[in-house]
Amino acid sequence: MATVRKEILTKAQPAQVWDAIRDVGALHTRLVPGFVTDTRLEPGARIVTFGNGAVLREPIVTLDEAAKRLVWSSEGGQATHYNSSVQVFTEEGGTRITWISDFLPDSLAKDMDSAMEAGATVMKKTLDKLATQSGGTLFFDQTQETIWQDLRVIDARLRSQYRLVYRPQHFKRDGSFHRIKLDSPTRGGVITSRSGYYAAP
DSSP, X not given: OEEEEEEEEESSOHHHHHHHHHOTTOIIIIIOBTTEEEEEEETTEEEEEETTSOEEEEEEEEEETTTTEEEEEOBSSSOSEEEEEEXXXXXXXXXXXXXXXXXXXXXXXXXXXXXXXHHHHHHHHHHHHHHHHTOOOOOOOOSHHHHHHHHHXXXXXXXXXXXXXXXXXTOOOSSOEEEOOOOOSSTTOOOOOOSEEEOOO
């Protein structure tokens, strides 16, 4: 049995990454857009349409919230056996994702490696973009001194935080990304905010 393993490092926070991965019906909008062009859910599985036109049924084997690990298999492709998993780990400065696929026959190894490399590249780009879109700051502390320094920064920011709520005139839950731009009339003012939101179906 052949195995292909990919390690993906992203600036996005582990909670953000896991939220995108565990949303098993949104591969094409939240995790690997373009690499996957459509995802449809059915009981216990998802039907995935890839950018090259291939359509596969992927039964969901395990969704482990505590371990932040998703496992699935695949039906309808060239593999006679296929089992794949992604797991999320906290990494300094962001998140590490481990993606492992086991499959038969071994002769698929080269094509599988190329496909997973393409998917991993899109995944990293998408999640890195998510990190900037959140408008937040990741604090990764390893010493008591830096923890207190960061807590002071957080306290100062919370004292100048405002919540704005609005509803678009033509709102559609179509999974698309809607950009938001905020400007300050005060010269020298600094705004930290999300760059937009996904209109989840």
